[in-house]
Amino acid sequence: MHNAIFPLKGEIPSFCRDDNVRIFTSSMSFYNHQMDLRRSLRALPRFATATLALLLCAATPAVRAQLTEVGDGGPGPVKAQHLTVELTSLSPQVAVGGQVQAGLVITIEEHWHVYWTNAGFSGEPPKIHWTLPQGITTGPLQFPPPSRLPLGPYMDYGYEDHVALPFTVTASPSLKPGKVHLDAHVNWLVCSSVCLPGKAHLGLDLDVAKGPLPAPAVVGTLGTAITSLPRPLRPDMSVDVIGGAKEVVFTLKTGGREAEAEIYPFDSGQISDTSDQTVEPLPDGIRVRVPRAHVSPESDQLTPLPATIHGLFKLTDTEAYDFTAKVVPGEVPTPTAGAKKGTDTTGATSVTLFGAIGLAFLGGLILNLMPCVFPVLFIKGMALVNSSTEERGRQRTHGLVYTLGIVASFWVVVAVLLVLRTTGKELGWGFQLQSPVFVAVLASFFFFLALSLAGQFELGLSLTSAGGGLAKKQGLTGSFFTGVLATVVATPCTGPLMGAAIGFALAQPAWLTFLVFTALALGLALPYLALTMQPQWTKILPRPGAWMEVFKQLTSVILFITAIWLTWVFGHLYANDGIDRIVALLACFLVLAIAGWVLGRWPAKWGSTIVAVLLILGGLIIPLRKPAVETLTWQPYTQANFDAARASGKPIFIDFTAAWCLSCQVNERAVLRSKDVESKLIDNHVQLLKADWTQYDPQITQELAAVGRSGVPTYVIYPGSKNSNADVLPELLTKDIVLKAIEKDSKTD
Incomplete structure (x- = not known):
């Protein structure tokens, strides 16, 4: 195995090939997660031994080469030790005042893995440190549902083969159109029987353009990751957590029978990382039993029950739910003795x-x-x-x-x-x-x-x-x-x-x-x-x-x-x-x-x-029938969005509408979503605002009064020139009316 892990056999000392890196990172994770003093003291001896071994390893040229930053600031892909990293986005463009989804894509060699936001027993998730141009901001890395990765008596949470970690790039409304470069320094820890840190210098080039821009297709590895991100619980769903003397019982109610589930806590030390999770399908959901966490792997003492648990209920690789629930002390009887992970313990095994x-x-x-x-x-x-x-x-x-x-x-x-x-x-x-x-x-x-x-x-x-x-x-x-x-x-x-x-x-x-x-x-x-x-x-x-x-x-x-x-x-x-x-x-x-x-x-x-x-x-x-794909991007009507659109010098189309307005729905489907009208709006760079009056909004009511109307549907076009008056279109639209109005109000003086 070591020959496969370290091709440079003979150049790396044997003590660099054991679990010293893993011991070092796991010990550091104890401190990073603010574990209690007793657990930290237990980790000190192996932490000191591993640190000494790593200092000796660091003097080896082959090991130092593995810690060298790769990449020249471009998007990649860039090959590093046991993995390849790159930055990508769903679209090469981002609208002024808009957003685009991008992501860090990691392709991993067989038998190696990288980590989830909570690494489990040991490890660290990938991180990005940005140097961004003025007017550009990025959101945090988002993590798809992980997998449980056992290694000996330990359990990590992470990803094998490949993973994309999405993030959002936002362009300020005051940003001028043009090209921008996002500079990134990426750090990761890739592990198999040993762990190796790595780093890369990557970058992402985007074209800032005046919107609205067509919605990009959510495809590829990044698109799959975006659609697989953990979701909040639906209104008809609930999670109950019961903390017992030896186990914590998680019950998810979905309204239907679920076959499989896994629990991933966002914080370490709340449940046992290494133990099997027992699954009990229910008529209206699923139940998962997880043993309580111990103070340390060598100790029989249990950690105190937390007041709340923030976790992930993973049903499949593409369906997981983010939840935060209070831990209620109590016991949940086990339906069948000796139930195993993934077994339906509602009574079938005893029949x-x-x-x-x-x-x-x-x-x-x-x-x-x-x-x-x-x-x-x-x-x-x-x-x-x-x-x-x-x-x-x-x-x-x-x-x-x-x-x-x-x-x-x-x-x-x-x-x-x-x-x-x-x-x-x-x-x-x-x-x-x-x-x-x-x-x-x-x-x-x-x-x-x-x-x-x-x-x-x-x-x-x-x-x-x-x-x-x-x-x-x-x-x-x-x-x-x-x-x-x-x-x-x-x-x-x-x-x-x-x-x-x-x-x-x-x-x-x-x-x-x-x-x-x-x-x-x-x-x-x-x-x-x-x-x-x-x-x-x-x-x-x-x-x-x-x-x-x-x-x-x-x-x-x-x-x-x-x-x-x-x-x-x-x-x-x-x-x-x-x-x-x-x-x-x-x-x-x-x-x-x-x-x-x-x-x-x-x-x-x-x-x-x-x-x-x-x-x-x-x-x-x-x-x-399949739903129509939205081609246009409508911004919600607010005073801030209206002022930003007005300052752009482009024409503005405001759709005053409501869900209960039948005429509004007919106009939108028959006219505003027609290919001719959509193409005309895009070609003339018309700023689109939707004033949704489904629920009473005094600001929208005031704006309706300002244009001489008191109800919906109302359609208003503001020409690009700031001194021009708004054109109010008839309540009953036709494509010819809208096309002529766009043509008229898109002309520059």
Whole structure:
């Protein structure tokens, strides 16, 4: 190993190849993090020994060469010992008064690593010391989620292979256009079995231009790092921290089941760095148990519990949440003894094969009473009442075909799940609800079916399966596809007794997984199958009558509620524009309601059926279309931004708007976001300000009054000349009006 680490074998003494550098840096990190006196004193002997060894090493020419600064002040990439560093940015330009994202990109040799902001047991994160031109400022380095890097009995937090550390470059509004150079001195510590410090002289050249500038594409290594940065907790999420006698328990509530998680504290000494973290998936989140920290690796004494913990909840390499939570003293019982890291300890590990089969079968039975499944069973029950005059053999065939539809559908879902697992995707039962397409289609289907049950149009009692042709005379095809529908609506649910069975099944070989889920499918199919196998039992069912119509309409309420819930889920699948996506799905529901009206107005007609199908397809396109990419950069309207834009000598376009203003939204989408208008605004270097009046703002109200208006939409263009009067555009915009106004007010005197 040492030959691979130090190619110059023979030039570096053997005592430079051991853990002296690691001991030195770990001891220094004890002091840097202000550890208590007892821990510091324990570190002194090895710290002194390592320091003496390093002083001797420093006299070696080969070691001194490793500590020489590389780079000539350019962006790089620059090759150093065991890694390559470079500076890059998403765009070569930055707007006056604007910002651009840049980053330090580090490519690391195999078996080596650099450190996160909290290095763990020892180490230091990369640092940048800037020499910046006047008017340019940079933000701190931002760190993507790290990985746990064990080395012997110790644990570091850092990165292997490559990492990009983003930062923000800001140009002052008073900065003049032109080229600027950002000078950087970068320091790092790269480690394997030994640690080597390094440094480089890098730089970044940017072109300062008058804005607005097009938004750069967030791509490449830097773009990946930016999109992977830790996020704040969403409003529907929470983190609870319970500090016990031996462990600290972190519980993250996300509203859905999570498979994996790791905890990374921002401060050392709060939890054990070296111990395994035990993961417990929960129905609405995940729980991680971490042993408490010791005063030193050699001591049995625990550090006091902190009052609060600032940490990172890492779910995947691209999804992590930054949290700060109070530590509440207490104990959280362990569900299963002997749980291991990454094990589902909600009960699956204690279930036997026959126990899992029994729980799955009972869970399938109970699924028939779940709100999403019961309407389907009710519809089949009504079909059974209507077909009570059919011969017994025919009814039994219906029951068997319905069961076959359920079993076959469960097999397909499980097969897809297992195939995806072999590709490395960790998916759980109900993973379909992580797909926006699946959720939108399922919500639309429930809404459309609810309209039929409510009486808007007659879809046919067995038409829930797949359309009119499948449902005529209670056909066998209709029974099969009703079984498929029962599976589709059942798989997102995990009813009582199912959790342990599913957790057990998904951890077993494929044939056992199929066996358990077959039992679940048979439990789901049993009620209807039993009624068809014993036709005399249908005598307990009430006779057909007016009550069926009333009960059918009441059943539609359950489906409407399910559609509302799925709409809520659909919005939460999008981090930034969830509200807009919900509105799009509601618009789809409106189109579906029109399609239902067409079917009710002209029933059993080919023309109305074709129109309804086209409306349904068109409605589904609305929530599934990709959002338009914002080309223009709008600054929020403030007096400071207005004064800076006015001082630039460029024309200013102010959009007085509000989220509740329908005319505003139509003008923005139809006119202001059109390619012709956007190109004209960019070509004429028009400064763009958006005065958002969604919530009352006295400054915006005052500005509206100044231009003779009292409401929105209002559009104002200020010519570049400071002595020119503002032009107020009509409330209803056309592209021709806006283009002519821009052309007029962009002319220089």
